[in-house]
Amino acid sequence: MAAPDSLLVRACKGLPVDRTPVWFMRQAGRYMPEYRAIRRRHSLLTICKTPDLAAEVTITAAEILPVDAAIIFADLLLPLEVMGLPLYFSSGEGPVIERPVRDREDIDRLRTDSASDLAYTAEAVSLVARHFGERLPVIGFCGAPFTLASYTIEGGASRHFIHTKQMMYSRPADFDVLLGKLVSVAADYAAQQVAAGADVIQVFDSWVGCLSLEDYRGRVLGRTRELVERIKTTGVPVIYFGTGTCSLLAAMKETGAEVIGLDWRVPLDEGWAKLGDAGGVQGNLDPVVLFAHVSEVQTRAQEILDRAAGRRGHIFNLGHGILPETPVENVKALASYVQEHSPQNAF
Numbered sequence: 001m002a003a004p005d006s007l008l009v010r011a012c013k014g015l016p017v018d019r020t021p022v023w024f025m026r027q028a029g030r031y032m033p034e035y036r037a038i039r040r041r042h043s044l045l046t047i048c049k050t051p052d053l054a055a056e057v058t059i060t061a062a063e064i065l066p067v068d069a070a071i072i073f074a075d076l077l078l079p080l081e082v083m084g085l086p087l088y089f090s091s092g093e094g095p096v097i098e099r100p101v102r103d104r105e106d107i108d109r110l111r112t113d114s115a116s117d118l119a120y121t122a123e124a125v126s127l128v129a130r131h132f133g134e135r136l137p138v139i140g141f142c143g144a145p146f147t148l149a150s151y152t153i154e155g156g157a158s159r160h161f162i163h164t165k166q167m168m169y170s171r172p173a174d175f176d177v178l179l180g181k182l183v184s185v186a187a188d189y190a191a192q193q194v195a196a197g198a199d200v201i202q203v204f205d206s207w208v209g210c211l212s213l214e215d216y217r218g219r220v221l222g223r224t225r226e227l228v229e230r231i232k233t234t235g236v237p238v239i240y241f242g243t244g245t246c247s248l249l250a251a252m253k254e255t256g257a258e259v260i261g262l263d264w265r266v267p268l269d270e271g272w273a274k275l276g277d278a279g280g281v282q283g284n285l286d287p288v289v290l291f292a293h294v295s296e297v298q299t300r301a302q303e304i305l306d307r308a309a310g311r312r313g314h315i316f317n318l319g320h321g322i323l324p325e326t327p328v329e330n331v332k333a334l335a336s337y338v339q340e341h342s343p344q345n346a347f
């Protein structure tokens, strides 16, 4: 842990802060010309697997934007590769898993003993932590079991998650074995990042909102709690993020994550109320607001700060990642606005 007294870590722990910390999911990405310049020369996987490049991309974004944290540049799906599932990123379709997992033999073949092959991310974390020292905390991340399973089973992005839910409904024991294997590798991956200097781990469960509350509780919560508990034994706080999760929030809190990430569909104070008194929230501006005039961006940011009302444990972020065509100037203006207008989070 390089920046234990940073605004972000303090907010995660529910301690008072001088102002609300702000960072953005996908703050290093295609909307930024500096990233596109590196991307012209290297594939996404090469950047992720070359610690100097991953660190450079991470650091550049966190230096250009006035943000309060650097999120390590990597991808959610890298752990699938070391489990024996080759993948590539196609420009039109997004990620493609070449041989999706569909039956019990496929699940049994998945390896859980090769997480050390992901050490390139931890190496990048240590370069970033060394660069920023106490100035900025480093966020490491991994996928949650449901969202990882959805890519593993569908073979890529999905709209209705038919194969995933089919396995969950018709072969629940197999589905649970798969989630358990994904948790094992994701937990090792997160622990490597913490050992290398990550101050906080964010667990991405981007597509968990496709589940009913009953299915989330019955088929997914237990394994997700196991992941969060394993990460917490490393000593860093956990931010657990999903989208479309309005009806799942109270159950998501039962994972034990200190902070829950909200998307933009739920008003921040209403989402926070569903989580109960203990713990923080992260969010939750609609990333598409960044395509509006800067005055509208600022108005919407202020509305979120008003809903947080200076309560301890608010971390400002978008409700999902920055989109590729987003104007950089608006991202900078948003971060500055939050830094200049947020109240002390003292009570």
Ligand code: CP3
Residues within 6 Å of the ligand: 024, 025, 026, 027, 028, 029, 030, 039, 044, 071, 072, 073, 074, 075, 076, 077, 089, 094, 095, 141, 157, 204, 206, 321
């Ligand atoms: O700055 C950061 O936030 C760190 C970088 C980061 C990437 N992926 C790099 C990336 C993070 C946090 C992720 C997480 C990730 N990856 C998630 C969870 C977050 C979310 O957005 O819900 C998911 C679902 C993935 C899987 C993934 N990787 C998809 C679906 C895609 C295609 C998206 C697209 O718009 O094409 C990727 C590719 C990817 N990962 C890009 C980046 C910057 C863009 C592609 C590129 O540079 O070619």
